[in-house]
Amino acid sequence: MNEIQICSRCIYDSRVPLIHFNEQGVCNYCLQTDQLAKDYGILDGSGEAKLQEILRQIKRDGKGRQYDCVVGVSGGVDSSFMLHKAIEWGLRPLAVHYDNTWNSAIATENIKKMLGPLNVDLYTYVVDNKEVDDIFSAFFRSGVPELDASTDLALAEVLYRAADKYKVKYILEGHSFMTEGIAPLGSFYFDGKYIKSIHKKFGKMRLKTYPLMDFISFMKWVLVKRIKKIRPYWYINYSKEDARAFLENKYGWQYYGGHHLENRLVAFNHSYYLPKKFGVDLRNLSLAAAARTGKISRAEALRLYAEPPHLEEGLVEYFKNRLHINEDEFNSIMSGEKKTFKDYPTYKPLFELLRPLFYVLAKANLVPMSFYIKYTSKTGM
Template sequence: MKICTRCIYDDRTPSISFDEEGVCNYCKQIDSLLETYKTGTLEGEQTLFGILDEIKKKGKGKKYDCVIGVSGGTDSSYLLIKAKEWGLRPLAVHYDNTWDSSIATENIRKVTSKLKVDLYTYVIDNKEADDIFRSFLLAGVPEFDASTDIGFVQVLRSAAAKYGIKYILEGHSFMAEGISPQGKNYFDGKYIESIHKKYGRLKMKTYPNMTFFQFMKWAMVYRQQFIRPLWYISYSKPEARKILTEQTGWTYYGGHHLENRSTSFLHTVYNPQKFGIDNRNWSLSAEARTGVISREEALEIYNTPIQPDPELITYVKKRLELTDQDYDDIMKGPKRSFRDFKTYKKRFENLRPLFFILAKANLVPMSFYLKYCFPMKSDDNNS
């Protein structure tokens, strides 16, 4: 097995390649983003402060000048603290897929209360949420939690439109988290619709799906800008957790994406056991690149088997009305991917030049352009 000499991605990683020094293309992608955004430099900070000045200027006379999505996790909670430090007037927005852990719920309450930030929460009907999750298990695809990501973004954009806000701030750091490899974790609104239509039992009435038309409307008509401040400044997750704990009483939930039961099930049970996918390599590779831990430490952690919580499996079976036999059939059943269902993938590829322009203008996330607008190995003509 060939492993990158800088991070811990190996040759099982989709669309990976290595240079003559054994450095993978994903490390090179991070280098390119560092150069583009001048991350952690004075120039990067000045660029961000220029954007922040524009946000304040455009938000004059309004109750809020930006929207920040919150999950109760480290990055979004820390971004709220920074936004207040920068003199912004954020509206915190949360999409409740009804699978939040009590720690996440308390974290959101603690941080927004301490910072005196208003919270807008959209709650999907829990039976409908469960029906969508169940559909993805029956489909046999790795993106069990895709509906949460799509729903969250749609709620963010809808809340911004409702309050006349042009700027959406997102707490993502490519330095701390990396960018997921091409070929992993693909999803869009058509994908959600396609899987649910085939395997769902209830109508989608309260789920905030995002169609292609809506996606383009938010970007080109409302011209909502997606800003990721942590792409411009130095950022340390351990330091962020320390600040959050000291200033707000925020509590750590034990690992990346474990603040929600659906994402916890995805990362600790479903993907590792059914597909052999261990998504710890994203954050571990990022930590190795930035020196938070050594590459050897990262490999040691990665090679330690994940210990799933048995109670979480019981919880999933009960909520999704799965017998032990149903669950076993799903875990041992066919492995499918987004290529087996209808998606917008080919459309995104065909419109790549347009999305490059929109990404440069922050009207769509740059990570969307990098991950979704290029052909993948073994791709077909799904559209």
Template sequence: MLLNPDIDNAGVRICSRCIYDERVPSIEFDENGVCNYCRQVDALAELYGTGDAKGLNSFYEILDSIKKNGKGNKYDCIVGVSGGTDSSYLVAMAKEWGLRPLAVHYDNTWNSSIATTNIHKVLSCLNVDLYTHVVANKEADDIFRAFFFSGVAEIEASTDLGYAYLLRQVAAKFSVKYILEGHSFIEEGVTPLGRNYFDGKYIKSIHRQFGKISMETYPLMTFSRFMASALLSQVKFIRPLWYVDYSKERAKRYLQEKFDWRYYGGHHLENRMTAFYHGVYLPVKFKTDMRNNTLSAKVRNGMMSREVAWREYNTPPAVEEELLSYFKKRLAISDEKYLEIIGSRPRNWTEYPTYKKRFERLRPIFHLMAKANLVPMSFYLKYCFPATAPK
């Protein structure tokens, strides 16, 4: 996976603007050597008016709609919180914008203690209520184990999808029509097409084949549940950081000064399963390192040179010393079994049943839904077009 840290002698073709290289799924380069993902970021910034008057005006209109729609309710919006930078900052900003948020946390029981403490520090100071759904730890671990045994990359897909459906469930429970998400394509980049795919059918099929415990506390989002929430409940997903001027570094300083919030050491490290996925599982089994997403974003933003970003990308990721042993012990995987699985042929999501072709067939409908914020625009861009799975 690691190449020559000298970007001029890397041995692969690299985008002339960021550090995505020819190994990235579905990548294309224009006549100037700029990749299609850089152009996608530019297109999104233009569409949403990110950080300029157009974006602010659009977002202020959305704020007015949230406030008007929420009159008479205890809460006018839902904000998912993980204890990380973006979600912590977003819930604080929601209060500053005059909103009445309900914070929602999906607990897969692998949280770091820092993340849990951060959530309570921020919310108690802001006087924001917290709704937490805890998946039974044996059930959560059984799903993680099933994905590990299946040999696919998306070992923590259940967390991402379960979290998304939980937000919809809580919105329906409290009659809230707006969900705010703390994602920034400017700061986090764009995940390449074909990488890290997941949906409810994918999770169910892998768990049926490799799992042992029935899914009772896990909020599985099937296609019918997804469409019912989007079309019948008409819940809207809003990503404020797509409209406003946002800097993760400024957000960290703000949180530290105002709430005594603590940084957890790196992107995605607020959860130990996520840390294992990014720091161990992907690099070792799939020779993939998703740090190029955020590093490329820093290069585009002028916060880091391509040379420095490429050099950092080609150094091993930082990993908690006991993380691997914790993973094996908690999932009851022997050293021998771990080595067998980690050394077996990498498999990808195309080898298991998914809703992907259905999403592609319904692309015109999802385009309209994305424009109406009934599904995230990122869902439309990533799930509704043909994609090349990583090899």
């Protein structure tokens, strides 16, 4: 059996998809992060000037309108701090929330704690709980790892819809490749066709309220409406730890126990489903990033990663009861065949074909650069 090699800088090891190491034992994902930091001006500080110019453009384009940008909010650290920064930068944001009806009480309260003091309006889209549960149930029965993919895609669609409704041309996203990295190539994937195909095969009811983003709507938002996605944290030295402390002190914001655990479905996915069925622990994304950037030592990151993920008491039973899955079926699915997006129809071949177009769109901030890196690469999946 081959010995598992661990990156000499972060905690990714040779089991990570498409990983390789240079002569110093540094993995390609660390090198990719270094290159992005250079490209976006984090290393030499030029990113701050680039961001300020983007912010000036947002203000110019939003002049005379009720809002000049939209910010997706979940009650988590990154989106909450992004809302604060938007106001600090002098923007007029509309907060947008996609409610998949699995929110934790803490997350809901965190959103309220931010909106009042900042005097920011909230646009909420609430999906029918029976529909969204049918999608989650379908994905669970399909045997793929992307249990919460429908939430991520629906949020993106709702952000576009809100922006279009209020004639806003900019969406601010609270993602940082420095604190979260970019998920290893080939690990996870989702698109509208993927969600639709799995639901068609394993779902039981017609979807009427779920905001599916298919290829046509995606192209409408980026090519016709030309709504741009801006990730301000890509241009600055953003610290999730400092942001959390700031939010707690200023707004009484409350921590929910771990990365992405503000939503109970996502918490089940990260804390139980992925580790138990696929042997995947997504804490390696943030812990590797923390070690890579020196926020914590590599040894400390490895120690934390060796500890079991935080699992909310009663969460597994809540999942089974809400989706009406009995114990025998649950155990059968958990021990059953492991499948991937390659087993179901997706837009992936089309995205690969249109790779040159998406490069242009990424450079124009019409799609995230991470989308171009992961979704259009033939070797990346």
